[in-house]
Amino acid sequence: MPRETTTSVAVIGAGPAGLMLANLLQRRGTPCQVVERLSRERVLARARAGMLEHRTVELLDRIGLGERMHAEGAVHNGCEFRYGETSFFADYSAMYDDTPHVIYPQQEVVADLLAGFEAGGGRVRFETTVMSVEGHLDGTPRIVCSDGSVITAEFLAGADGQYGASRAALPDGSYSDHEMQHEFRWLTLLAQAAPSADWTIYAQQDGGFAGHLLRTDEVTRFHLQVPFGDTVEDWPDERIWHELRTRLGRPGWTLNEGPVISKNMLEMRSRVTEPMRFGRLFLLGDAAHIITPSGGKGMNLAIADAAELDVVLAHHATDPDEGVLDGFTLNRVPDIWKAQEFSHALIHMMHTYPGDTPDAAFRQKVQRSRLWQLQHSRAYARNFAESYIGPSLRWPEPAHPLTGGDRAAPVPAPEPVG
Ligand SMILES: Cc1cc2nc3c(=O)[nH]c(=O)nc-3n(C[C@H](O)[C@H](O)[C@H](O)COP(=O)(O)OP(=O)(O)OC[C@H]3O[C@@H](n4cnc5c(N)ncnc54)[C@H](O)[C@@H]3O)c2cc1C
Numbered sequence: 180m181p182r183e184t185t186t187s188v189a190v191i192g193a194g195p196a197g198l199m200l201a202n203l204l205q206r207r208g209t210p211c212q213v214v215e216r217l218s219r220e221r222v223l224a225r226a227r228a229g230m231l232e233h234r235t236v237e238l239l240d241r242i243g244l245g246e247r248m249h250a251e252g253a254v255h256n257g258c259e260f261r262y263g264e265t266s267f268f269a270d271y272s273a274m275y276d277d278t279p280h281v282i283y284p285q286q287e288v289v290a291d292l293l294a295g296f297e298a299g300g301g302r303v304r305f306e307t308t309v310m311s312v313e314g315h316l317d318g319t320p321r322i323v324c325s326d327g328s329v330i331t332a333e334f335l336a337g338a339d340g341q342y343g344a345s346r347a348a349l350p351d352g353s354y355s356d357h358e359m360q361h362e363f364r365w366l367t368l369l370a371q372a373a374p375s376a377d378w379t380i381y382a383q384q385d386g387g388f389a390g391h392l393l394r395t396d397e398v399t400r401f402h403l404q405v406p407f408g409d410t411v412e413d414w415p416d417e418r419i420w421h422e423l424r425t426r427l428g429r430p431g432w433t434l435n436e437g438p439v440i441s442k443n444m445l446e447m448r449s450r451v452t453e454p455m456r457f458g459r460l461f462l463l464g465d466a467a468h469i470i471t472p473s474g475g476k477g478m479n480l481a482i483a484d485a486a487e488l489d490v491v492l493a494h495h496a497t498d499p500d501e502g503v504l505d506g507f508t509l510n511r512v513p514d515i516w517k518a519q520e521f522s523h524a525l526i527h528m529m530h531t532y533p534g535d536t537p538d539a540a541f542r543q544k545v546q547r548s549r550l551w552q553l554q555h556s557r558a559y560a561r562n563f564a565e566s567y568i569g570p571s572l573r574w575p576e577p578a579h580p581l582t583g584g585d586r587a588a589p590v591p592a593p594e595p596v597g
Contacts, residue, residue, distance in 0.1 A: 182328050186212045188492070189322055189332035191309045191345055193222055194517030195285065196464030197338035198292035198303075203489035205299045209496075212330055213301070214322065216308040216339075223293070226369060226441065228285040228393045228544040230475035231253065232569035236484050239288070252283030255393065258379035260309035260517075260550060262529070267554045268378070274557075275564035280358075282393045285478050293328035309339065311371055312348035316458030326364040336488060337483070345466055346452075354452055357519065361398045361526060362536070363387070366403045366414050367472065374399045375427075382427045383546075387531045389426035392475075397437070403470070403531055411444050422528060447471045447526070450521055461488055461507055468515050473525045476518040479569055486574040487511050514570060517585045521566035524549070 188204055188325020190197045193215035204211045231239075231248070239245040239473050256279050258274035272279045284482070291305065294496060308325040312335060321331040340515055373396060380391040385406030394400050405414065416439050451468045455461060464481030487510050495503045528549045534541040552559040 182211050183331070184212065184396070185327070185331045186210050186265045187332065188212075188334045188336055189330045190338055191212070191322065192216075192337070192339035192343060192464075192466070193289075193293070193303045193305070194338060194464060194481065195288060195292070195478050196466075196485050197336065198296060199238070199482045199485035200288060200336055200463065200488055201296050201301055201303075201336065202244070202292055202299070203485060205296060206242060206494070207489070207493060209492065210546055211301075212332075212497040213296070213303040214309050214330070215303050216326055217305065217306050219293075219305045220542075222305070223286055223290055225289070226284055226286050226394075227284055228472070228475060229392065229400065230479075231283055231288070232476075232479040233280070233570055234572035235479050236281050236286075238482065238486055238574055239263045239291070241572075241574070242260035242295065244291045246328065247291055248281060248283045249251045249286065251287070252281045252395065255280040255282050255378065258377065258381060260529070261380060261382040261427065261429065261472070262384070262547075262550060265550075269553060271560075271564035272565050274561050275568050278568045279569070280475075283439050284394055288478070309344040311461065312344060316348070316350070318459070318462045320357050320459050333459065334492065335460040336463055337460060337466045338485070340465045341450075341469050343466055345460060345462060348460065349452075349457055353457055354454060356397060356450055356452050358448065358450040360449075361471070362532075363404050363407055363447060363530065364409060365447055365472070366405050366409070366411070366442065367445050368401050368419065368442045369394065369440050370401060370404075370437050371397060371440050372435040373397060375433065379527075380427060380558075381529050382530060383529045384426045386422060386426055388529045389423055391394050391423075398440070401575050405444075406533075410442065414442070414581075435549060445472065447473075449522070451512075451515055452517060453512060454505075455484075455511060456504055456507050461490060467511075468519075470522050471526060472521055474518070474522040474567065476522055476569075480515055480518055481516045482575075483512055483514060484570070490574060494513070510573070517566065518569075527551075 187209050188211040190201050190211055190213040193213055201211055201213050208457050241382045257270040258385055259268045309322045310325055311323045314320045319331055320335050321329050323329050339345055372395050383388045390402035392400040448472050461485040468475050487509055491507045528546055532542050553563055
């Protein structure tokens, strides 16, 4: 790699946000370089999310990368709530215009995005860490990589997750972090076990929350609410299966068990950074906002950020007004907060607060009311379904770069929240 190169957009990170942006830019004929800290193998092996909102599915289809997702993924329409002796099924797809989710693991989305980018002639520089962002963010910033190379770019896309180099480059006092931390953790695991139902199950018993989430025909993801101080070592497999049986169990229903293939302790933390644009540096995905896995929003938000940045950069190419670039923050923030609200509400609906929590009994009653409304109020259920399914895709097809014509027209911004 030459020591100094220039490009239009330097993309830091080859996760869902970075790779989606790279594909969209490539389709417009905008030069970009993608730099990724990890090896190709590690990027392709990272199993995390698995529930694709409708807009994510539509975007993959529209850029021609949806074929494997439709062949190997599964349509998902509803989820079951189990608490105390009660259980009910929320057919959220039917409640909201028959719009389903697709279950397709994040590592497969990443594999398809990478294959698409490479098929178009793109190349990701794996095993290259961005060490710092230098130069004026308002002018021509550059990134310095671990191999000593320097990339100077018109725009930087910081898609390098919550601990990446782009956040570290934000000038002091130029942003606000809005953060909160729940008082428990999730033990999250993947088990080599067929799903025990064809749908998501959210369960709550005195011991806490348990989730059963689909991934593939042979692999199931489970989540368990655990006390804040617990570590993975506190949870040997025997204990995990005992707790899953207790929290998810129902007479006549069998939990499929199998070897645990990955186990992680997750802090249930949320953060939104505003603004998401700093001169020519944009933050995308987990670099800009983290959200608990409750509700399956993180990967979808990351991909929606990439779609919006593509639109904003295309608009800016025809209208170089700096205000156009502010559209990125203005258009993304309301959607991000809506997802945070949903994830937060879902957590509060299904978790157990320890008896010594001052208002535990009150919270429990509010939970029960929310569940009751979800089961019995059509308006409440439709609102739940709308949030769960996610908004429509805001990504107009670009004109083909070789045939000329207008670039994508800007999408009118929704009213900013707050
Ligand atoms: C256990 C778990 C379950 C989840 N479940 C769901 C779910 O069901 N649904 C959902 O939508 N979301 C879920 N999420 C969240 C989702 O996985 C993330 O929100 C998503 O990965 C964010 O994508 P991203 O591209 O922003 O960041 P990442 O996927 O984190 O990608 C960032 C990339 O940047 C690279 N990088 C970092 N620093 C540097 C550097 N200095 N130089 C170069 N490269 C760098 C990293 O190696 C990484 O490849 C889950 C997350 C976890 C952990």
